[in-house]
Amino acid sequence: MPDDPSRERLIHKVLEQQVAKHGNRTFLYFKDEAFGYQDFDQAANRVACGLQELGIEKGDKVAIMMNNCPEFLFLWFGLSKLGAVEVPINTAHKGELLVYFLDFSDTSLLVIDRQYLDQVEPILNQAPKIKKVIIFGQSVEGMPKLDRPVLDWSQIIDNDGRYQSCDVLWSDPFGILFTSGTTGPSKGALMPQNYALFMGESVIQSVAYDEQDCLYNALPLFHGNAQVLSFMPALMSGARTVLAERFSASKFWDDVRRYGCTEFNYIGSIVPILCKADPKPDDADNPLQKMFGAAAPKDLFEAFEKRFSLTLIEGYGMVEIGMPLLSNFRARRPGSCGKPFPDYAVKLVDDNGLEVGPHAVGEILVRPLKPYCMKLEYYKMAEKTVEAWRNLWFHTGDYARCDEDGFFYFVDRKKDALRRRGENISSYEVEKVVNSHEAILESAAVAMKSELGEDDIMICLMLKPGRTLTPEALIAFCNERMAYFMVPRYVRIMDQLPKTATQRTQKAELRKQGITPDTWDREGAGKELKR
Secondary structure (H helix, E strand, O other): OOOOOOHHHOOHHHHHHHHHHHHHOOOEEOOOOEEEEHHHHHHHHEEEEEHHHOOOOOEEEEEEEOOHHHHHHHHHHHHHHHHHHHOOOOOOOOOOHHHHHHHHEEEEEEEEHHHHHHHHHHHHOOOOOOOOEEEEOOOOOOOOOOOEEEHHHHOOOOOOOOOOOOOOOOOOOOOOEOOOOOOOOEEEEEEEEHHHHHHHHHHHHHHHHOOEEEEEEOOOOOHHHHHHHHHHHHHHHOOOEEEOOOOOOOHHHHHHHHOOEEEEEEEEOOOHHOOOOOOOOOOOOOOOEEEEEOOOOOHHHHHHHHHHOOOOEEEEEEOOOEEEOOOOOOOOOOHHHHHHEEOEEEEEEEEOOEEEEOOOEEEEEEOOOOOOOOOOOEHHHHHHHHHOOOOHEEEEEEEEHHHHHHOOEEEEHHOOOEEEOOOOEOOHHHHHHOOOOOOOEEEEEEEOOOOOEEEEEEEEEEEOOOOOHHHHHHHHHHOOOOHHHHOEEEEEOOOOEEEEOOOHHHHHHHHHHHHOOEEEOOOOOOOOOOO
16 A cells, blocks of 8 residues: 555654664764764654653643753654644743743643743742653752652653654644734644645755755754754755754854855844854855845845855745745745745735735735645634634735736735835835944834824834944935835834844834833924925
């Protein structure tokens, strides 16, 4: 009988297939450690065995609050072998939000780095569903006393790796990945096994990986990007992969050269950060050939590729849907996130649900054309699931436009769009002009409610080290380079913009902070704009 894809397209099955093909060929590097496929699989087996002995079964939820390390990956694959569900937790969380993630996900077991225990201890009594805690990075001696059983990681993996396998299907969930809550509580996207494999295949096809490649993975493993867009493509293509503790601009190129990395996945402000480092004569002398990601400023494409002698490949996606828009290694356009991947249907619509034509801005709507390649549901949020899928299309809440050749261009997040005096304004376009000022490191444009209705624009920014800039000078700069209605009313110069662990600016936090005492008001200062 032919292989049954519903039982073969599983995260841990990919690893086992690579062991059968490559044996113990080196696959993963972390600092000075190296792991072969067989080493990796045996480590995952020991985790599966240890967790099973603790009573973890198919469908049980296990929260992971750990830094990047091989043990995080062993745990992920060990859970997959049991059909259990990982709940990765951002290590920065604490207090009420941490309680929400642990309780709402129905987590019964928490695996945590010792350094984050101080964040968890005060709230454990509010998370009664957690029955046991496993601490990583702490010896058995001196283990903290909690109000429930506590085990050391070494106790979990002290076994022969023999576990009782269960029937896991491609439709079974492997994880609950929480999305950011902008208008309410964060939603937990319940993700099927096949999603991870589908994402790996999509990236491999777009970026053209093979066994000769080496992927550098510096994004946090508690986010889906590092798992399904970085690690899975490396595993599925037979490439080597390097896991870094975190992204560091000062260490990045040294690591790339040390391990011979040919590819890196970027997000957020990573491209501008690398580009703004002082040029060096050997910038182009590196093994990196391709960088895959999203939202690299269009005006940096050519200069960045030339300086570092590599190719940027962009796509568009989100946790719930994967990457429905992808550029191709051999067919791409600067500023474009590509064309619809063949296994998706994608369209742009106006506020009335009517499809828009070329160059018109519309909301991105998506449908999968294959089974189990998008989220199953928002966990325990049936109404939110139905709301997102109205008219049988997933509504992304993001704006884009499409040219005559079918290339899509991201415009803005719907919630970040600005409307002033009847004009729709892209925060990205405002930031693009502001960031072009030689004294500015980065910026974020957000909406402030106007006393006249609609929005006034606030620009929050960081200056480059040693540089100075007055709000008046910035407004004059903007007035020469953008439409008058786009020029910010408010200017706030900050030491640091609030960021997520993946270096995305937290615009919701800036909106929440509002007009602070250190905010400069153009209208209050009586500055008139040229029209």
